[in-house]
Amino acid sequence: MSLLGAIEAGGTKFVVAVADTENPEEVIQRESFPTEDGEKTLKNVIAFFDQFEDIDAIGIAAFGPIDVKPDSATYGYVLDTPKRGWSGFDFLGTMKAWRDIPYFWTTDVNGAGWAEYVSGAAKDVENVVYLTVGTGVGAGIIQNGELLAGRSHPEAGHIMMQRHPDDHYEGLCPFHGNNCLEGLTAGPAVEGRWGVSGKDLPDDHEAWKMEAFYLAQAAVTYTAILRPDMIIFGGGIPHREILFPLIRESFAEQMNNYLDVPDLDTYIQPVKNGDNAGILGCFYLAKTLVK
Known part of the structure; x- marks a missing residue:
C-alpha cells in the first residue's frame, strides 16, 4: 500500500499521521506529542515515520514564520520565532536528510485552509x-x-x-x-x-x-x-x-x-473539518505531489 504522510507542526504540539494515497480521508495511524526544540521534536517525527516504508510524499503545515520561497537560501527553515529552539532551524532539510521524497512545505493555516477548500x-x-x-x-x-x-x-x-x-x-x-x-x-x-x-x-x-x-x-x-x-x-x-x-x-x-x-x-x-483540518490539509497537499 502506498501512503501519504502528514505533519501538523504546532507551537504546542505536533500531530503526525499516515493515510492511504488513494483515500487520504482515512487515517491509518496517528500520533501526537508536545513540541520541544527542533532537534528533539523532529527525532519523534522521524521515529513515527520510520515505521512505514512506502510513503509517496509528506505534507508539512508548520507554525511560523517560515521561509516558503524555493529559491531562498533558507527555504524550509523556521525563521525568527519566540518558540525556543526553533529560530533558524532547518525543518525541511532535516526531513529530506532522513528520506528524500517529495514534501509540501507550508504554514499551519494554509494546511487547514486547504482542507476546507478541498472537502470542507x-x-x-x-x-x-x-x-x-x-x-x-x-x-x-x-x-x-x-x-x-x-x-x-x-x-x-x-x-x-x-x-x-x-x-x-x-x-x-x-x-x-x-x-x-x-x-x-x-x-x-x-x-x-x-x-x-x-x-x-x-x-x-x-x-x-x-x-x-x-x-x-x-x-x-x-x-x-x-x-x-x-x-x-x-x-x-x-x-x-x-x-x-x-x-x-x-x-x-x-x-x-x-x-x-x-x-x-x-x-x-x-x-467544517474541525480539529482534523490541519492533518487533512497536509494529506491533500502531499497528494498534489504524487504523479
Whole structure:
C-alpha cells in the first residue's frame, strides 16, 4: 500500500499521521506529542515515520514564520520565532536528510485552509480566506484555487485595527501591542482583557460582542482587498457558536452596503473539518505531489 504522510507542526504540539494515497480521508495511524526544540521534536517525527516504508510524499503545515520561497537560501527553515529552539532551524532539510521524497512545505493555516477548500466549507468555491483565532491569529488565503504567497506567506493576523470604543486593553502582540488583530483577539488577549479564559465566559458576556466587532472588521478588510467567495473562521475562539451571528451582524454594520457580498450566513462560515483540518490539509497537499 502506498501512503501519504502528514505533519501538523504546532507551537504546542505536533500531530503526525499516515493515510492511504488513494483515500487520504482515512487515517491509518496517528500520533501526537508536545513540541520541544527542533532537534528533539523532529527525532519523534522521524521515529513515527520510520515505521512505514512506502510513503509517496509528506505534507508539512508548520507554525511560523517560515521561509516558503524555493529559491531562498533558507527555504524550509523556521525563521525568527519566540518558540525556543526553533529560530533558524532547518525543518525541511532535516526531513529530506532522513528520506528524500517529495514534501509540501507550508504554514499551519494554509494546511487547514486547504482542507476546507478541498472537502470542507469552501469545497464549492475558488476564493477563500481561512482565519484561525486561537493562541495566535493567522490566515490561509486561496485565490483561484491556489494558495496565495508573494515575497513570503501572508501574516494576516497582524493587520492594523480600529479600536472598539469601550476597549482599554493594552494588547498582547509584542510588535504591535493593541493595534493589530492578533494583539486584540487571540485567546490570550481575551483572557488578558477579562481576567478569565474565553471558555469560561458565558455567551451573554460583553466579551463576545467586542470579539465579533474586531473579527468582523478584519473580514471587511479582507473582503475589500481580496474579494473572496467565503471567509471561514477556525481555531479555539470560534468554537463559541454565539460568535457567528454577532460577526455577521457587525460585518453588515461596518460594510454598510458598500460591496456586494453573498448572503452572510454562507459568506461567513465556521470550519467544517474541525480539529482534523490541519492533518487533512497536509494529506491533500502531499497528494498534489504524487504523479
